Structure formats: C-alpha cells, structure tokens
Amino acid sequence: MISRVEKAAIDHVLGSEPIGWGEVARAATGGRTARGGAALRARRHLLLPALQAAQEAAGWVTPEALDYLGDRLGVASADSFGVATFYDLLRTTPGPRVTVRVCDDIACSGASLGELGDDVAVEPVSCLGHCAHGSAALVHVLGLPDTVVAPVTPEGIRLAIEGHPAQIEPNETGGARDLLARVGSVDPTSLADYLRHGGYAALEKALAIGPAAVIGEVELSLLRGRGGASFPTGRKWSAVSRSNADTKYVICNGDESEPGTFKDRVVLEGDPFAVVEALTIAAFAVGAEKGFIYVRGEYPLALRRVGGAVVAARGAGLLGRSIMGSDFSFDIEVRKGGGAYICGEETALFNSVEGFRGEPRSKPPFPTDVGLFGAPTVINNVETLANIPSILLGGGKAFAALGRDGSTGTKLFSVSGRVREPGLYEAPCCASLGDVIDLAGGPIGTFRTALVGGAAGVFMGPDRLADTMSFEHLAALGESYGSGAIVVFDETSDMVAVVRRIAEFFRHESCGQCVPCRVGTEVQQEALERFLDGDATQRGILEDVDRVMTDASICGLGRTAASAIRSALRLGLIGGAP
C-alpha cells in the first residue's frame, strides 16, 4: 500500500478529478464504469511533477507510488519507471535521509565536507552552476527543501543538513550593465520593487503597439538566441505568430546545465520578474495563452524566486485573464527539471514537460511548427528573454546599434577557473576573449587555454585571445561561444583530468536514444583512457568516433560531444604535440 504522505503529495499535484482507475474510482462506481482515454492522456504532463512530489514525500520513488500513479494517470508502472530512471535527481531505490551531491566538474576543485553521519550519502554530480565559487554541493534532506552550498565548507554542509543553510554570496558581476541592470539592486522577491525599477513598462508598451509591432522590434534588434544555437529570435516569433493553430505555447528554457555556465541562474535568481515579463510579451506577440518556465532541478533558489514571481504577477493581474485590462490572457507554469543535461535541448525539454523521458525528437518538424504537445511553440533561453524588455523600451534599432553585423546587444559570459575575479560578466559586442578574461580580473598565472562554451565547446589557446567573441567570427571558424561559459586554465591545471571529465560527462549524459551518441560517447571515453595510457593508435579511433557522432547524432549533444576533445588534441593539451 502506498503511504499516506506519498498519496497526499501525489494527489496535491494531480487534483481530485474522478478519472482513471484504482481503488477510489473502483469503489465510487461499483466497478461499473471508468473514465479515461483522452481526458487521462491529457494529464500525462503531470507525471514528472508527481514523481518529484512522491520522492519529496518518501525520499525515493517507491513501486507503490508508481502503481498509484498508474491508476491516476493511466501510465503503466513500467512506463513511469522508465521516466523516473531517466532523471538523475529521482531515485527508484531507497535513499538515505540526506544526500550531498558534490560538484566534481571542470571548474570546481575538490572540497572538504567534514565529518558526516551514517545517514548521509555523498555522490558526485556534474556542474551545479556555481563555478565562480570554485566548489559547490547540492544537499537533499528528507522533509526539507533542497539547498546548495557554495563554496563547500564543512560548516556550510553541516548547517544545510540541519536545515539552516547559509546564504550564498552573490557572484561577482561586472562589465556593461544593460542586461544585468537590476541584478543585485532590485529585490527579486518584490514585484513592487521590480515596478519601481521600471518593470512591466515593456509589457505595457507591447500591449499598446500590438503583436505585429512587437515582433517587428524584435526582428529589427537582430537578437540571436543565447542558449547556444544563436538562432534569430524574431524569426522564431514571427513563424509562430503566423500559424493559425488554436493552441500555441511559449517556453522559457532555464535548464542551464552546460558545465561552466551560470548566467541564467544569476538572472533567474536576481531578476526573475524580468523573465516573467519577457515571456508574457512573447506570448502576447505570438498568440499563446500558456507558457512554461523550465528550470533545472539543481537550482532550488532560482526555482523559488521564479515561482514566487509568477505567483506575485498573477496576484497583480499581470498573469491570468485580461492582463493589464486588455483582452490578452496568459498564464505560466514553472516546471522543475529532473537532473538531465539533455533536457536543455528544446525538443527533449518538450518531452520532459509532456511527462516522457527527456529524449530529443528528430527535426524537422521544428518547434515553431510542432513543439510542445504538438503545437507551434516559441522556446527561448533565459538570457534571450531578458533582452526583450529593453528591446521594446529602447527600440530594436538601438539594440542592434550596440553591436556589429548580426551580433547585437550585450552578451553574458560565465567566467571561472584560473582568473582573479571569477563571475558573470556582461560584454558588449565585440569583446575579444582576452577582453572578457580581463573583465574577470585577468588570468592567474600564465594563461594556457580557455574552454569556451562548456563541455560542448572548444579549447582556445593563447593565440586566440584577440579573437572577438562574436557570432559571425566564430561561425566562420566552425565554432561558437555556445552558452558563453569561459573556463580558464593555466600551467598548473591538470588538463588530462579536465578532458577525462568531459568524456565522462558526455557518456553519462547521453540519453541513449540514438546509436551514434549512445555508443559513440562510450567508445570516446574508453579510447581516450587508452590514449592517455600511451596507446597512440587510439587517436584514429577518437577521430572516427568524432566524425560519426558529429555527423549522425539526432541532437546537439552527440554532435558536440567530441568538440572539446578534438580541440584539446589539436592544441596538444593532451597526448603531446599534435
């Protein structure tokens, strides 16, 4: 039998609609009728939130909870087990009372946890987005909200386990102050303060000038997506706005998981109302009535902040029916990710919201035609959306004037590693790699290389310091700044360990759906190990598997899984001179 707390937690997510099967429905109808079908399938999207609620109640997802979900959602236990096991943050085996997940990713160093009790499990975890602190841990305590400790100290861990986590010092931010204007100065928990800082003027203007003019400004701004793919935002919006579909969606992609990247976290934590306002403007522009903000599960503070912002906006009539007295209605649901890097891929994120394993879909069809729940969908990165209010208020032309060619506005760079002042920096176009590193106080020691774009990015050597971090320049070289992560290494850095960690990362994060990536990331890691052990013939294997993954994978994960290793070999960071 399912425990009362688990049942209550699941019921809280699913509500009390009398559809589905199980003891309650069976008793209610004497086993004579049952309702399900389309009405039941339409609730499948509640599966991940329900699994998360069940785990919060019991510490793990029990078989009884899966069976109960099967009754309530019409999803077979084997199916929901498949979903649960997809996500690292969900466990399907009994867990200890406390789990401390310590970041061992490329930008973080080992950290001392101090003495921990027998009821505490310690597990390694990929990047938690606190790279500027040099170490971080995610602490789960049964019955308490998740917390992050950064940097990791024995005292910090002890306090978190006891339920009194210390506040994390904000990251260093600097550079231009367009995008980050309010971060650090506005109270992120106060709608009133956001309004005092000029909040919601952009939505007001949007409602006044109408959807077509809004899209016109965004197109004029030449804004490109900041999630990594750099697709023109105006073109996305305009494609969805032209669709005649009855239902459309807008999504804010806050599943920031690229190792070394923490820009979206800082924006979500520091200026959450701006994201809510921007998503509302997007919805108005394209004709959507429902939006989602999907935030990775490792960002508990960002989740609380953005959740609070949505509630506050709804309370003030800035979400819901007839927003600001207009005939425009729109609401937002905040979704918590399950600890899967791949869910940052837009179509994987759709599947995750819909209650399936977060496996990417083949494109085409593109999200603007067939997106969330099969409807035309705008999905934008947090940073991309954060640009929208100022584009509307200052005009698309002015925004475009901030840059050169197609690289307009400012760009956020998460800078960590061997620099004096690691943090989040806003750089105008077209700063060079050296400029951005200088914003962060310059390198410590002798600059050796920077990993630009995270695990999916490329290593750049000293000869690249003058390269501009612009879309055009890098695209011409077949590269990109990706998520804007810059991790700096000097002569003391253990590059072999870093490259190893990247290979391990992709092997772990491959969703396993397509063969090139599933097999390729394994072969890559194993060939790399042999190569590092001195078997030079493995270089050919690495090149072969690189070509296969890059050419034939379904999504960007597989297509970029060899990128950093390829550049590390080229630069001679591992295995000697090329």
Next chain:
Amino acid sequence: MFGAGGGTSSYKEAEETDLIILWGSNARDAHPIFFHHILRGVRSGAKLIVVDPRRSSSAEFADLWLGIDVGSDIALANAVGREIIAAGLIDSEFIGRATVGFDAYREAVDGWTLQRAEKVTGVPAAAIQELAHTYAQAPTAQLCWTLGITEHHNGTDNVFSLINLSLLTGHIGRWGSGLVPVRGQNNVQGGGDMGALPNKLPGFKNVTDDVERARFEAVYGTTLPAENGWHISQMFDAMERGELRSVYVIGENPAQSEADATRTRRLLGGLDHLVVQDMFLTKTAQLADVVLPAAAGWAETDGTFTSSERRIQLVRKAVEPPGEARDDLVIISDLAAHLGHDWGHPTAEELWDELRSLSAIHAGMSYQRLADHGGLQWPCFDESDPGAPFLHGRLWEDPISGPPAPFTPVEWVPPIDELDDEYPIRLTTGRRLDSFNTGVQSGRFSSPKRWGESLDLSPEDAVAYGLADGDVARVVSRRGSVEAPVRTDRNLRPGLAFMTFHFPDQVDTNLLTKDAWDPKSGTSEYKATAIRVERAEEPR
C-alpha cells in the same frame, strides 16, 4: 449483414473515424492487429468506448467503459436505441429512405428506459445515456464487436440489437461509419466466403436456392444436396442421436475447443470413423482413426486469405512442408481419387479461377490483380472494379438501389445458465494476448506474460472465499468441475470471474461451459456460465 456475411468497413476507417465502440470485444488482447488500427484512430482524436463486463485491457484506453452484466447486451442496446429516439437524435431522413420496420422497433424498445436498463445491466443510467448520445451525435462511428456478442445462446439477436442502432443513426454505408464484427483468425472470413457454412454456397448463395445450386452443379459436374447441412452444434447432436457416424475434421480441434468437453470427447470417441487432417497431433487427432498430416496454410502452400475487412490477399509457398506433411489440396484430390473420382491435381490458382466463375463478388479478382493491388476487397465484380472499401453505400443513394435495410426488433433473454445460491458467480471466458485458442499453435512458444490457466476473481470475492493468489480453487458448474490457481484481478467486480481455454491440458475450462447454442448461428454460450468456487486444498 443485410445479406452479406462480412463486416462493412475497412480497417483504415477505424483510423479515420470519430468514434469507436468495442462492444463485447477485448481487441487489445484478442485482436491485437486490429487494435493497432484503433489506436491510430485514438491517436488521431477518435473517442473510444468499451462495453465489457471486465475492465479489460482495451478498456484501459477508453474514454468511457461500461461494465455490463454478462448477457445483458440486448437490454443495453435497446435502452440505447430508446434513448436515441427519445432524445430526438435519430437520423429520420436515413430511416425513411433506407430502412423498414422502424415503427415496430420503436414499439419494441419503448419499455427499455434507462432506469430499467440500469437494473438489468448494472450500468449506471448516466453512462448508458452518454453512450447513446455520443454514438448518435458522432459524425462517423465504427461499432465493433466480437465473441462477447456472439458466444451466447442468443448471439444472433445480440448482433441484430447492434445493427438496429446503426440504422437509427445512419452509421452504416459511409466511410468511417460501419459495423465491424472482428474475426479471430486470419481467414475466418475466407472460410465463410468459400462456402464452409452449412447453409451457403461459395459467395453466400443459399444452398436451398435451386437456380443457384444448378449453376454450381453444372460447373462441379455433380449433384449437390438441396438442403442445409448441420452446423457444428447440430453435428454433435446428430452424433448423440447416432445419425452422424463418420467425421472428417480439417484444421479444427473440437475435443478441446467445444463447450462441454466431456460430452464432446465421448461423442468423438464413439464414432465409427474419425479422420483428422491437421498440422499438429491435436487432442482431436489423438482420438482419430486416421491422421493426415497437413502443410501449413502459409509459407508451405499457395492460396489466399481473406481478412475481416473482406480483403483477399495472396499467400505464396516459400518452403517445402516437412516430413510427410502435404498440401490440403493434394490430400483432398488424392482422397477423391481413392474414392473413385479423378480431380487431377489443380493448382490453387485454377481453383480460385473456378470460384471466380461462380461467385460474382470475387469475379474481378485475378491472382495478377491481387498481387498488383496488395489484395482487393469484395465485392469486386469485374477486372476493372477497384473493390469495395465499405459496404452498403447504396443506402445513401436517393432513392436507394436494392431492398431497404430492415430493423429487427429483439427482446432480451437472460443467459440460460442462471445464477442461484448454489452457483452464485458468473464465469465468463475469453482470451489473453499471448495465447491462441486451445494453445495448439501458441503453447509451444514461450512468453513472459503467460502464467498458465488461472481462475481470475475480484479481490472482494477472493477475500470472501478465503483464497489468495496462487491458492488452488475448485470451480464447479452444473456440468463439471475443474481446479485452477486463483489470481485476483481488480478489473473484475464481485460476482464476476474469468478464465481462458488456452491451457486445456492443465485446466479443461470447457468442462464447465454451457453447450446451449444459438439456434440461428449454432454458436455455444461460452460467455455465461454459473459457477461456485471452493477451496481445493489447504493453503500452501
């Protein structure tokens, strides 16, 4: 239906219709290929309603499931009809133009109020009303049924009660709207089409029709009996009377598949001569005087199959049959030669062409065309005829061509095997996904989902009888008793039990069932047996 022995619709229609009703059909388990078509329809937005005493695996996909009492289908159908009339949802224009007998029907169903139907069927009135309104208001609807409708003592009347609903609403003769009796085997339809029925010649011509019979006699060069033959239930009655003394069984295992197996085996064992022609040494074959090993109908022989959508498809020989097994055609031709008739050794195609010369609905289907089109659907009258995706489109012509379709009022009669204090539980039988009929063909393949026979009981009944999963129960009917392990299933309600007949060597379920048969179709009442349940041994 309306003179043609086949479903009216194409499988594809299930994918494109607005509403699918599975009435007395657990297609998910018993007709999994057809269910794939249904699922495509569901995925495209069709509603699915399932009428079944059990909340079957098909019902798990349904928008609405109605858990009726076994054998109360006519009560439900008549109430649905009455409600459609009372709510003003009939298609008056269609009824006026294309049907006869509406007034008599309306009168016959007038007493079937929702409340009365609720009492008889056990289904809440609101659900019956929803079924009625949904069916009547759907732009197109496929009404599908299988043995849950036909394996009753009044199976034919059950079918009529459903046909009446299609006439009320005009859900017949249009793409997407039709009546679909799903067939349980790849070629049941073909068997009937070829005249393997006691009252029909190939192409559904009546045996008693002198003109038609003369046509066949001319081509066959022989005299055919002018009277209807026996269907299988009548054959066993004739054995009982001593009139039928010799039997030639081809590809059938009545010793295990017929109701009341004790009687069946006694009668087969008492024959003067029993010949069995089969791929396997079945239980029936083991009783035989002569066994003729047959080649497999697919891969080892040429010929045709006809699916439930009336589609004739070619099958081609790919390998030689093993051992002494031979093509049915060769066996029969040689047997004829031994009996003094030289039929030569015609090929499957030569026989097919002979059939085409006699059966107008097959006339247009040459082997070449069947190969070119990937099969054709009858009727197909000549070689320029593309075949018929659905039947009875004529009912939508104005005026219609041919005779109007008749309403056939039918009255509800409860199952013969009544429940009482001694036999208080209703046992219904059926199939599971991974087994086929008596298991002769499927039993030799392993399946992770097969647990052998079990007596499936509601959790409430299991508690009431003090039985837990795995305990062995004795199941007693008025005809016999068997022992089977108990399996609780919350898809059953109290008072309803379920068994299959897939494992006759382990549990001979048909020792329990009733051989009362439908006088119109000859089908036995497998679906409604009164039983009691007892503990067979001390708990393990």
